[in-house]
Amino acid sequence: MMIAASNSAAPSTWVEKLAAPLKAALQHPWVESIVRLSAVEDTLRSLHPMLSLTEVRAQVVRIVDETADTKTFVLQPNALWHGRHGEHGPRAGQFVQLRLEINGRRVERIYSLSSRPGARLLAVTVKRQAGGLVSPHLHEHLKVGDVITIGQADGDFTLPTLLPAKMLLLSAGSGITPVMSMLRDLKARNYQGDVVFMHVCRNPAEFIFAKELLSTANRFPALSLLLHFDDSVGRFTPDSLQSAVPDLGERATWMCGPSGFMDAVEGHWATNNLTAPLKSERFVAIPMLPTTSPGTPVTVMLALSGEQFVTSGNAPLLEQAEKAGLSPKHGCRIGICRSCQCTKKSGTVENLQTGELSSMPNEQIRLCISVARTDLSLDL
Amino acid sequence: MSFAKPTHLTRQQVDDFEREVDAIRASVMNDLGQSDVDHIRRMIRICRASEVGGRALLHFGVGPLSWVAGVLALANAKILDNMEIGHNVMHGQYDWTGDPALNSQKFEWDIACDGEQWRHSHNVTHHTYTNILGKDRDLGYSLLRMTDAQKWKPRHWLQPMANLMLAAGFQYGVGSHDLEIGKYTHGAISKPEFKARLNRFLTKTAKQWFKDYLLFPALALWSAPRVLAGNFCANLIRNLWTYVVIFCGHFTDGVAIYREEDTRNETRGDWYLRQLSGSSNLEGGRVFHILTGHLSHQIEHHLFPDMPAHRYLEVAPKIRLLCVKYGLLYNTGSLYSQYKTVMKRILTHTLPPKNATTSPA
């Protein structure tokens, strides 16, 4: 999963222009008391799964096996998708949010687009994460014809309109997806400069997009393809990068891969005072229940009010917030009424009644029976 | 009537009881999944179809039979929306799904009671202070005298009438509940605060009237009276039904009433015991349970207010066994037999206490 923040502009398709006032009217409190928006949406969905006033939905039209544990899902979006054309369409390197319901629970993950911007269809390439929740589900259950909900393309890991003369696209593992999209874009834009595409993975069997990359290398003169297979030439280091790409300091670089890989490259940039721009997209795994012991001070960010406070993680969040001079809504204070419920955007909390730790993003928690076990961000 | 002693159990037994109830809760809560969401969505679909069908029969049907069918279908929709869907969703039983249409804090239902006010009067006041005299305002709905501990006043001679009116207009009783008129007249609530609450209640009521008594009749053109009467009757049926179910859940024979001082420093085990002794169940079939919003399992609902209600069926036998083990009353019976005891209670407390000088308790 990648995290990047950007505020994309709000363009609209013609369908959106029609749907938006309808949606606004349906959300008017008086109208809502006659017919709920959710009822309208359900009815539309039962007419056709792609019909919606509020959601970008996309139908799976093709599933491509890339490697043993990687699949590309080719999706046909509905008309609320922000255009294939023009500046508001998706840009190479951006991601989309996929929303699924797994065993009754709504889950959201973001995946880089691997398709070329402007393409009629979009594609995400997903590596199956052992022990993960979403990627195995996608691999096992998503079939051609299924309809899922997606977000608009977002993220600022993108190519500029004016392309530099020398570029490096650097990726490791499944980090290849956004830079692959960039390469497809370069090709479509008939890039005349000099681009090095370097990809690192364990062995040829794990090389995602191998066929396409190799054939592109043959036919696209601007591209030099460099491959690093750890199993045959040893672990990748910044030195191996430096020796493979001697003019590293002159190349504007876009990089995506696991954290360790990117830390190493960024370190190399810093120690050698390389001045060429280095842009990267981070893979941030969903925090897997870190165990901060009770009493460790943590920071609670309130995203809506912009306030924050520090708590020792001993007493319930409601109490701690009140001690910090805030006054969140509450009722029973013993976990029954849910007046104190709010969305936890990120972080880990412990439920004092069940002792359960949970790190799910965008989860509903009750402040009166939750204690912070990591830094938190709450929608308050 | 005497107050319930917190319990005859020893501290150790109460703690054991707490652990056993917790374990029952955990076994279900850890097992929530697709079938639970499917259940509530199916209910929502049935409710919607029933409303559309009912309104269509009222608008386009001819003759009294289609009118009766229309009323029943619309009443059915309103009952489902209030009980199995609204009540349960607003308790947070489906918050774990992450679906905004099932979010407890956002849900609004087809009844004169404003959702936000209900969340306060019901989820906070009633479920936290269940059957504590002076704190649980559901006890007699500030209208009826349900126990000897409530002071008898001459107006209680009219109690049987008041009961009937409350039953017929139950949605307004529930809707105005959070106004706390008594508190306001005693000066415990400020005027602006009271006005804001009143405004909320009136706005919601106006919305309901607009829909049922103005818009839909007007849309029916010459069938307007037929539609208006149909909507009125559907609301009436729903009111009577919800009234009966709720009264049978708390005011039957054997339901315990507590004093505030007896419930101070309650542990969760004590709280469970109070919820158990303050509620009573109804027996019936699957459809009956659904139409009550599973408040036929009031006991299980009060123990686990945020557990998806259709799971109470599988939990009930376990709670019943616990009651046998710990020697506690599991108050259950048919609708008829339970309501008989409710009526008896309302009628007995209509009369002034025989020995008017004895102080309560």
Ligand code: FES
């Ligand atoms: S205050 Fe009632 S659940 Fe937290």
